[in-house]
Amino acid sequence: MEKERDWNEYITRGVDSVLRDFPFAGVCVMGDFNQMKLNTLCRRFNLKKSVRAPARCANILDQLSTNMSDFYDEVMHLPPVGCSDHQCLLFSPNTKQKVKPTSRKVHLTKRCYLAALGLKLNLGDWNTVFQARDVNHKVCFLTNTVTRMLDKRIPETTIRTHASDKPWMTAYIKREIRERQKAYTTGNMTPHRHLAKKLIALIKRAKGEYYASKI
Numbered sequence: 001m002e003k004e005r006d007w008n009e010y011i012t013r014g015v016d017s018v019l020r021d022f023p024f025a026g027v028c029v030m031g032d033f034n035q036m037k038l039n040t041l042c043r044r045f046n047l048k049k050s051v052r053a054p055a056r057c058a059n060i061l062d063q064l065s066t067n068m069s070d071f072y073d074e075v076m077h078l079p080p081v082g083c084s085d086h087q088c089l090l091f092s093p094n095t096k097q098k099v100k101p102t103s104r105k106v107h108l109t110k111r112c113y114l115a116a117l118g119l120k121l122n123l124g125d126w127n128t129v130f131q132a133r134d135v136n137h138k139v140c141f142l143t144n145t146v147t148r149m150l151d152k153r154i155p156e157t158t159i160r161t162h163a164s165d166k167p168w169m170t171a172y173i174k175r176e177i178r179e180r181q182k183a184y185t186t187g188n189m190t191p192h193r194h195l196a197k198k199l200i201a202l203i204k205r206a207k208g209e210y211y212a213s214k215i
Helices: 002-021 039-045 111-123 127-131 135-153 171-185 189-214
Strands: 028-032 062-066 076-078 088-090 102-107 156-161
Touching (some): 127 135
Antiparallel strands (some): 028 062, 102 156
16 A cells, blocks of 8 residues: 555656646556556546556556547557567547558568579679779679669569558568457467467567668
8 A cells, every 4th residue: 555655646746747837738647557546646637547448357457547538539459469468558549640651662582582693693794894994884884783683583572661660560570460460359369379479589580680781
């Protein structure tokens, strides 16, 4: 009880300091509160609890209290991320701005295609590059030759990206996320757990490859 009272006082001081400087600010208090009671806090700042269904087994441990509930849809319960046993809670504004996905072409980087490109680079005719006397001509001939080989040996595919996509996100990871969520919503928990662990490894590798390429 004493620890719960300390946490309530801590959150109360934080919200009070914000509203003192910005009286019309939107307030959102969220987190895993376990058995902590938020009734006094909600009454004091006119907050409304938005999570009404269990997010972990039969318990409502994760809560979201806000004074902006009129501007948001009801909380949606989504499958857990990774190996967590807590559901994800999606709190979306009821007025949305639609952002259309963009399409772009990328080369498929399968090993067989890369091997074919490597063979073509080794057996290619580079006399034009070697015989050019001007360095700018050399660069131009080299770029054109490599580009032609790339376009011929490695096929292109069209992918769709969204503004909210992480820079390391791939179409394969997106597909696996959809399969994980499908397994969860249909109650197939064994495939769901397998896909959750698989996605952790895929995302970790994708992040590592992305940041390594930037460095």
